[in-house]
Amino acid sequence: MKVTGFISASLFAAGLVLIPIVAFAGATLDRVMAEKQLVMSSDPAYPPQSFLNDNNEMDGFDVDVGREIAKRLGVELKIITPSWEVITAGNWQGRWDMSVGSMTPTTQRAEVLDFPAIYYYVPAAFAVHKDSSAQSLADLNGKTIGVCGGCTYEAYLNKNLVIDAVGTPEFTYDVDAGEIRSYETDTNAFDDLRLGDGTRLDAVMSALPTIMEAIKNNYPLRVVGEPGFYEPLAVATDKGDDEFNAKIAEAVQAMHDDGTLAALSEKWYGVDYTTVK
Structure with a gap:
């Protein structure tokens, strides 16, 4: 599935020249819990998954899913909007922690990203x-x-x-x-x-x-x-932190089990897309 953002890949590419490569492997969960903030990449123009509403606030199914994951981790959610190409390239260098962007976990993407949880189909x-x-x-x-x-x-x-x-x-x-x-x-x-x-x-x-x-x-x-x-559409994370992936998987599974994901799907789509029909 496609997600686009309004920050160009070229800007990030230029930034990568200036930013030293930092290893965050194994440290994502520690950083998120220490800062009490989960940073999520999203798209401001992909309704009803994610978009800017009339109050100029991020809204949509993916945004609600991200907020619920953050809530279950006991942290605040911050949303940024890098381009799709930059998100799927991996090597995020800690600029954001997860993508809830209706991403299909393809073989090619799995070479640079982890997919700890499928949340709908x-x-x-x-x-x-x-x-x-x-x-x-x-x-x-x-x-x-x-x-x-x-x-x-x-x-x-x-x-x-x-x-x-x-x-x-x-x-x-x-x-x-x-x-x-x-x-x-x-x-x-x-x-x-x-x-x-x-x-x-x-x-x-x-x-x-x-x-x-x-x-x-x-x-x-x-x-x-x-x-x-x-x-299947999955939460994506940068490679390297199995403990963080386990926490994301645990939160999403709980959302499946208690009906939260089904309710959010019904809210935004009028149908439950969280299971294969």
Whole structure:
């Protein structure tokens, strides 16, 4: 799943030249508990997962999940918004402690990040313009389909998606795109699709809740066919602190067990996405 931020990767890249590499392995939990603050990376423009509300405050499902994790650790939550590329690159150097950003735990990402807890599962679906004649996934074969660059949806359309998280539902590649167009964000792709059926795009592949949020915000779109796959979405941490990962896993499991995650999913999506249907 894709998350974007408004702080550019280039700014962070420049910063990395000036910041010495510091080893935080094994020290994250100690730092969080000592400072009584858990720093979370998030996205200010990815509703309903995370966004700036009318009061210019961070809000959304992922934000609520992050706040609940911090609460259960007995610390305050601070949110920052680095770019998606910087988050998934790992080697955070203590600038933030965890990402609750609807991240799919792919094999490639697991080389630089840890994924201590899956907190929900989301169907990856296809949206078409409301005037499209497409009625099934087969109708999208040979069509121009938009996706966010670097997302699991792009990998799916390229037929090289690898999700090796425990409990990941099996999937098949049911669409042969004629052309895959990559966008910086899902919203950019929706903006092109809303121009008309086939004007720039024939369809967009994205998370079903993100598509439904766009429709709610008056984008002239509709969902076509069954989901391409269900992706587990996990809390991500930088590599090196098993004790911190264990605390995160414990908090998220408790949120599963006591119904907190299900309630938050119902609040933001109107359905419980915290288990595989």
